[in-house]
Amino acid sequence: MRAMATTVELLFRGARLASHARSRAPYQHTTDKAHTPKAHRRHAAEVDGMLAWSESVGPMTEAMVRRLIEANPVREQGWRSARGLQRLGE
Secondary structure, eight states: OEEOSSEEEEEETTEEEEEEEOOOOTTOOOOOGGGSOHHHHHHHHHHHHHHHHHHHHOHHHHHHHHHHHHTSSSGGGGHHHHHHHHHHHO
16 A cells, blocks of 8 residues: 555555545545445445335334444444344344
8 A cells, every 4th residue: 555645556566456535534434436346335235225124114213223324434334233123123
């Protein structure tokens, strides 16, 4: 990895794999969705599906699922907890 004033580059054996504009947001994750693996993109879609499920159950369930998802620095990390809540409802 090479971090410069405005850019962050990811290198492998001297070859650049990816380049991102550097974020100045303190303590926040920034991800270029084009650089995420297909499995990660599918997981992001599962988060959206979880939100749709919670809306269909009711406003309190939706509020709880949103809180679980938003409590994590990366919203996909809250999906696992929300999935547990969904299993309880089944």
